Amino acid sequence: MTDISGPDRMDKWPTGRLLSTAARLVEHAWIEALAHLGLTHAGLVALHLLDAGPHSQTDLARRARVETQTMSRTIERLEREGFVERQTDAADRRRQVVTRTASGRAAWEAGKSLEAEVFPDLRDQGTLRDALLEIIHSTSESRWSG
Amino acid sequence: MTDISGPDRMDKWPTGRLLSTAARLVEHAWIEALAHLGLTHAGLVALHLLDAGPHSQTDLARRARVETQTMSRTIERLEREGFVERQTDAADRRRQVVTRTASGRAAWEAGKSLEAEVFPDLRDQGTLRDALLEIIHSTSESRWSG
């Protein structure tokens, strides 16, 4: 069989499947690059959001477009590795205020410059970005406010 | 704070992060739609590939762009749900030949029509698809041959 048609022709795959596959394949190089810094990609997103100062976990989750359960585990890992600290908010003891440590700040600075390098070159990256932003906005309205 | 700059401005996020986020958000609707059919998205990909007839698990993995370990677990689930069957290849007893059952064929036919419906409308979907195909090709050469 010479693969001239049928389910092996990726250009016939539905767009959603192409999107998931592309995202996963790009993540491979990304995950490997971050491992050298002792970081994961989910952790880096949280460290980036903490650029703006301490946040509650619910806040971080909403901004990262993940559930609070997911952010809880991401922060747990970052704390274990010494990149963030958690303090119970005295004014509202339900809230866990997450603060970036010096080590966390350094890790973010290191990962930041890597983030642009890993993505493969594309001629019209602008159009792809616009398409991705449109997808994110149109799909996240009901789930995350903001 | 009014979110006019900083890490909350998604349009400043690196492209790789946008790609992962968009893929995940689009998957939400997709996963929910498939759940009504008793299917998962990984399972549907395998059922699609079996359109071309029985395959070994290594073959399916290569075509789906996942590791053989991943395909092993996907097939295990599909078998448990009655969508595929596995027989040891008599000619090479290392190989597990995966065959789609009648139920698996019906599930694929049902999921097939759904696959096009879920993806959000985009003006220039052609350009997005081209960009995704280019990403997949440029990232999968070293990892998967074919």
Added chain:
DNA sequence: AAAGATTGACCTATCAATCTTG
């Protein structure tokens, strides 16, 4: 030794349930 497949450990993410606090 190499190839096909499986199992264990781990990460990201979800839903569901639960605990604490407001």
Added chain:
DNA sequence: CAAGATTGATAGGTCAATCTTT
């Protein structure tokens, strides 16, 4: 009761290690 956070179960994916067969 609602909100913030956590824990358990499950799915998809990876790497590493292992087992069987070639």
